[in-house]
Amino acid sequence: MLTVDHVSVRRGTIATLQDISLSLGPNRTLAVVGESGAGKSTLIGAILGLVPCNLGHITWDNAPVHRCRPALVMQEPRSAFNPRMSLRRSVMEPLVARGILADPARLDTLCHGLEIAPDLLDRRPTEVSIGQAQRMGILRALIAKPPLVLFDEPLSALDAVTQKHTARLIAQMQHEEGFASLIVTHDLGYAAAFADDIAVLRAGRIAEITPSQAFVQTPQTAYGRTLRDAAFALGALERVA
Amino acid sequence: MIGSLGNLFLRTAVVLTGTALATFALLWHAPGDPALAIADARYASIPPAEVVDLIRAEAGLDAGFWPAFQAWVGPLIGGDFGQSSVTGRDVWPELVTAMSYTGPLALAGLSVGLLISVPLALLATQHPGGWLDRCAVALASIGAAIPAYWLGLLLILLFAVQLGWLPAMGARTPAHIILPALTLGLGVAASLTRILRSGILEARDQHFLPAFQRRGVANRDIERDHVVPHAAIPVVTVFGLELAFLLEGVVMVEVIFARPGLGSFLVNAIEARDFPKVQAVVVLTAVLFVTVNLLIDLIYHALDPRIGERDA
Amino acid sequence: MRSVGALIVIMLLLALIGPMLAPHDPTQINIPHRLSPPSPEWLLGTDALGRDILSRLLHGARWSLGLAFLISVIGLCIGTVAGLVAAQGGKLADWFVMRVTDTFLAFPDLVAAVVIAGVLGAGTGSLIFALTVTGWMRYARVARGIGLSLQNRGYVVQAKLAGLSPLVIARWHYLPSLLPSLAVVWTGMFARAILGISALGFLGFGVQPPMPEWGTMLLDARIHMRSTPLQMIWPGLAVVICVLAINLTGDALRDALAEQKDRKGTA
Secondary structure, eight states, X not given: OEEEEEEEEEETTEEEEEEEEEEEOTTOEEEEEOOTTSXXXXXXXXXXXXXXXXXXXXXXXXXXXXXXXXXXEOSSTGGGSOTTSOHHHHHHHHHHHTTOOOOHHHHHHHHHHTTOOGGGGGSOGGGSOHHHHHHHHHHHHHTTOOSEEEEESTTTTSOHHHHHHHHHHHHHHHHHHOOEEEEEOSOHHHHXXXXXXXXXXXXXXXXXXXXXXXXXXXXXXXXXXXXXXXXXXXXXXXXXX | OHHHHHHHHHHHHHHHHHHHHHHHHHHHTOSSOHHHHHHHHHHSSOXXXXXXXXXXXXXXXXXXXXXXXXXXXXXXXTTOOOBOTTTOOXXXXXXXXXXXXXXXXXXXXXXXXXXHHHHHHHHHTTSTTSHHHHHHHHHHHHHHHSOHHHHHHXXXXXXIIISOOSOOSSSSSGGGGHHHHHHHHHHHHHHHHHHHHHHHHHHHHOTHXXXXXXXXXXXXXXXXXXXXXXXXXXXXXXXXXXXXXXXXXXXXXXHHTTOOSHHHHXXXXXXXXXXXXXXXXXXXXXXXXXXXXXXXXXXXXXXXXXXXXXXX | OHHHHHHHHHHHHHHHHHHHHOSSOTTOOOGGGTTOOOOSSSTTOBOTTOOBHHHHHHHHHIIIIIHHHHHHHHHHHHHHHHHHHHHHXXXXXXXXXXXXXXXXXXXXXXXXXXXXXXXXXXXXXXXXHHHHHTSSHHHHXXXXXXXXXXXXXXXXXXXXXXXXXXXXXXXXXXXXHHHHHHHHHXXXXXXXXXXXXXXXXXXXXXXXXXXXXXXXXXXXXXXXXXXXXXXXXXXXXXXXXXXXXXXHHHHHHHHHHHHHHHHHHHO
């Protein structure tokens, strides 16, 4: 269980995160939504330990988060892979770090689940499509069975059709693997359709955390309502509501 | 701005302390008993053990590394470079005499370098890629590959031995400076030409220039007001590099031409194992070098506040 | 990169095969034929002790080129490690490594090498030490600069999250990107080492007689400048040709890299 307990992060004199508290259990999905600059990426960095917290604690089952080796799926799928290496080598890195040099069965299961043709693994990141590269990113994130997976705008580099497909695959994998997933996104439609809860981040503070169905019906704050109405206006929420 | 300037001064202080420490550590760990070396240099024979012990105590060598370091650095900060371990005389006056020879030589070398490289670079960039340009680049490449000591010997061979036009060894008359200055200057010219040339070409490439041309500003005015100042920024950097080149060149040139000066002072001190003198030259060079680089950084701040510090 | 490879091969071949091509023993003293002019027997003449200058030049390649290669490669290793420690080791390590680098850069490196080699006493060991200690800083600066620019790349972050050790990350994710730039620095430092070895030899602080080294040969030849001026030409010419070839290779490599970067920028 991920526990973020009254966390604040400062950069210079500017507070980028203030008094953030949330928790997330296995098999649950929390979507963090908000405008750009609200502190979404900093939150991910803080959870992963890449950005130091000035106040508060972040733990997984009462131990520092890095001990559970959380995984990250990045926004730009191609830049997440070393262009000089085959995708297979990159994808295997989390296992290699644990001393496992090959696990064909696991790789097979994941390739099947993520609909990746196994021969794509021998290509370079520039030789596959963006959608394929993103599925490779998810494959790498899941290969070592992490209990916690963070998604940083996982769909925003993809086209509409691929977005839907990828979102569905992520949900399916979560159902099979049971990891806790925290999705940072600005796409309220995606959040509402796939997350259990929605956390609204505004200027470094959490405005509200609401179950996603309830959020679509009645956001608890004025800012939440503004966000929801804007999404409605764009047609992003129609398929959910 | 003030923070980064403070940082700059802090770094300079750290670097100077590091240099002093490294130098002292090197000499402290030099092979052989330093007391014996001093005794040998003074009396040209192996003295009895009591005398060596006396020298050791007198030079503070028995106190251990840190006390000895403090005993050296303390007076140094006040400008006291200590005494020669061989003659017992103060190092500073001898250092001043040496500098009075090296200073003019370095300036003359730099002038020769500028006199050759500036016109050459300007001529070469008239028609980039033309035969003049290619000749200049080729000359500069060859010049950069010629070691100063060989060039010096060739010049002696030609002008002093074969032609007999110029004096070579020593520093008795003003004419004695010509060959050493030429040796230094040709080396400086080689590297300066390259840097000036690419500086001018880069400045011409700036995208604001076509705008001026369209507005009908005369080419000569563009060159004067925009191209030359742009080429000046790398030149500031170059002076830091050229200073290193000059100091290295001076060591070799003074040895070749048997000229008194900092370089031959250093080499003689090393050969005599007169460590206080060696330390003095090293510290002086480091202070000079670091000061010039600090000045360059300050000029950068003034020229372009965006540049926080230079990247090498 | 290919040109640098070819350069390495040529220089190493010269250092390895050169001595085999020598027609005479480079240390064979032959007083009756001292200071002979060039002739079919002694193609470049003999020196003050009657030793064949051509043979000494060819054997000298082993010292001048071989040692310079060794020195520049040791410097490359030290500098790269220092630079990567600075880039990967956090703020404190970075500050410390960069101040050490600054300290070593705060001094004209050849002057420092003269002091170190001179104080430690003439000999090949102190020559190598002196030129290595003063010849690693540029690599460190370049490695750190590129390293810092890489540390926020997606794949480096992913490797860190995966739990790979810094050593493995350095080997597979940093080093391949560093190599082209380090190769350019290396050509410059290789040329510098050749110049440094012969300069120290010329000052009498380097390789010791009777070993034939180009700088030491020049020192010997200088005394007989009046009687046999040609003797002084050869060792210097050998240095100039080698340094020029290396510098031109380095320039070509740098231009090629810049062009590659330009193409990437516009694409």
